[in-house]
Amino acid sequence: MSKITTINPATEEELESYDVMSEGEAIERVEACHAAFLEWRKLSHEERAPYLKDIAKKLRDHADELSELMTKETGKLLKDGKTEVELCAGIFEYSAEQGPELLADEERTHGPKDKRGVVTYQPIGVIYSIQPWNFPVYQPVRVLAANLMAGNGCVLKHASICTGSALRLRELCIEAGLPEDLFQVVVIDHDTSDKLIEHKLVRGVTMTGSDGAGAHIGSKAANSLKKSVLELGSNDAYLVLEDADIDKAVKFSVMGRLYNNGETCVSAKRFIVTDRVYDVFVDAFVAAMQNITMGDPTDENTQLGPLSSQDQFDTVKEQVEKSVSKGASVLCGGDVPDRTGAYYPATVLADLEPGMPAYDDEIFGPVASIIRAKDDEDAMRLANESRYGLGGGIFSENEEHALELARDHFDTGMVRINSFGAADPNMPFGGVKNSGYGREHGGFGMREFVNAKAIFLPS
Incomplete structure (x- = not known):
């Protein structure tokens, strides 16, 4: 048996x-x-x-x-x-x-x-x-x-x-x-x-x-x-629009990418950032990800624990390595620590293109994909290019504009505006497409x- x-x-x-x-x-x-x-x-x-x-x-x-x-x-x-x-x-x-x-x-x-x-x-x-x-x-x-x-x-x-x-x-x-x-x-x-x-x-x-x-x-x-x-x-996209509050966007983007050690179907995974705020968002986001405390998941001060298994660790590591081999840049993380356990560090990748795992696929771990958009309209287009459609998010100080984009254009089952969360008993949960x-x-x-x-x- x-x-x-x-x-x-x-x-x-x-x-x-x-x-x-x-x-x-x-x-x-x-x-x-x-x-x-x-x-x-x-x-x-x-x-x-x-x-x-x-x-x-x-x-x-x-x-x-x-x-x-x-x-x-x-x-x-x-x-x-x-x-x-x-x-x-x-x-x-x-x-x-x-x-x-x-x-x-x-x-x-x-x-x-x-x-x-x-x-x-x-x-x-x-x-x-x-x-x-x-x-x-x-x-x-x-x-x-x-x-x-x-x-x-x-x-x-x-x-x-x-x-x-x-x-x-x-x-x-x-x-x-x-x-x-x-x-x-x-x-x-x-x-x-x-x-x-x-x-x-x-x-x-x-x-x-x-x-x-x-x-x-x-x-x-x-x-x-x-x-x-x-x-x-899913490969949920979080859009950082031209009028986004950058401090708020960074706070919820880090939370959204690292919640449950990054192993959440509705994690924030792709960060589609408009030209106007690209540099200031990326600098602040990378700095925040670099300051994450990884360690014992039973320690109250730990912000990032291990992946769920060695198999999952190997999968995430391979996805990052394949993306880098195709031209992706590592802005932070990516170096596997020499320690016992399936620990993978908070990682940010940029310069992504179709054909890379970090662009096309779901990375079920603490790896963020940064994608540059020309403007708000381009950001929405890039978000909807994915074969997935579970959740997503929009950072914008114009709440009515964000609501319109979420309702009429975002091709997903769920959208968060200026926030992050996983599930609520009173709101439907599910997706479209793949x-x-x-x-x-x-x-x-x-x-x-x-x-x-x-x-x-x-x-």
Whole structure:
């Protein structure tokens, strides 16, 4: 029997080993989840809500423990882990509070005599959730909370490097009172995962990860005529327009590039800077990145911890080296420290062109790409050239102009103006183009995997 061993990326120490399930064992988990769903679906939305609120409380009660586990498994800063747990508690509470109204039956009319019609949002069954390692609790929670409120069950395949976080999350949900089989965690390989997508009891598939993995999983789901929601990679552009407040732009650009050690799908990754403010922004941004304190992720003073694994370190290092070999300039960073752990320094690259990884692709680490634009219009054009379209940002002192650009021109699912942030329970989360399709949060996620059923009454 094969095993998964988790490793602390800061110390390179082995943490735990887990047996990989057989296909039969994984299917048993799906079948158990389906059986639990058949009972769970009988509850009203108002009856489900207290379970979610109890889970929120349980997460808060165990915030320190969960944060420490996430830091050990993925290298995220301990303080960022605590923020993540609080966000997860908020998502459960939001779903509990807003779900009954968002999922309530709607009265409509039909026919020329306005006969009575009812639209009801009914659960469909087991939702298969495939999630990455960068937010070990948040990624599964944003699927779980929405689908529990909708009345579905959930089977989670988490990234192998944070297997412990996945299993502990399930334990805490059960301790909070959730029916034991309604939320399952499967520790499986990719081949078994593909089998689960095809299984008749799996009614929907949701996945967060790279666009390559999304294309594979989305096609597998489509071949089985199952709906999918995909939240994929991105290369988010933050525009520094001609009238930007440079101090503000630098502050949020550093935050946006280094949050979660730079391993965030909606990180600020490309900084498209207009000619008029290029030199002053770049000088200040590079100086700020050079002053970042990298080190132990459990230390409160640390601003940048290690990457999540040696594999991720190797990927980022190769992307930077390829970009430099094609002509990119290193304005700071780029030199790998001689130390234990998957540490990569805060790095700024300039003189970028299409064909370089730092221009075309997502770098999932603390590497900023600087791109010069002629003016505001050119900056918007360059931002939209990307094959991705998850998030982005605009720095401008003319808020109405920024709003117009964000609304009418920015080809992404989310835009931040003069700020940076990752997610909010009350706002939709998702992208366009190669960044995927479907939405989570903001009430949208609760309606992704339901049967919007039309009922026609005769009078």
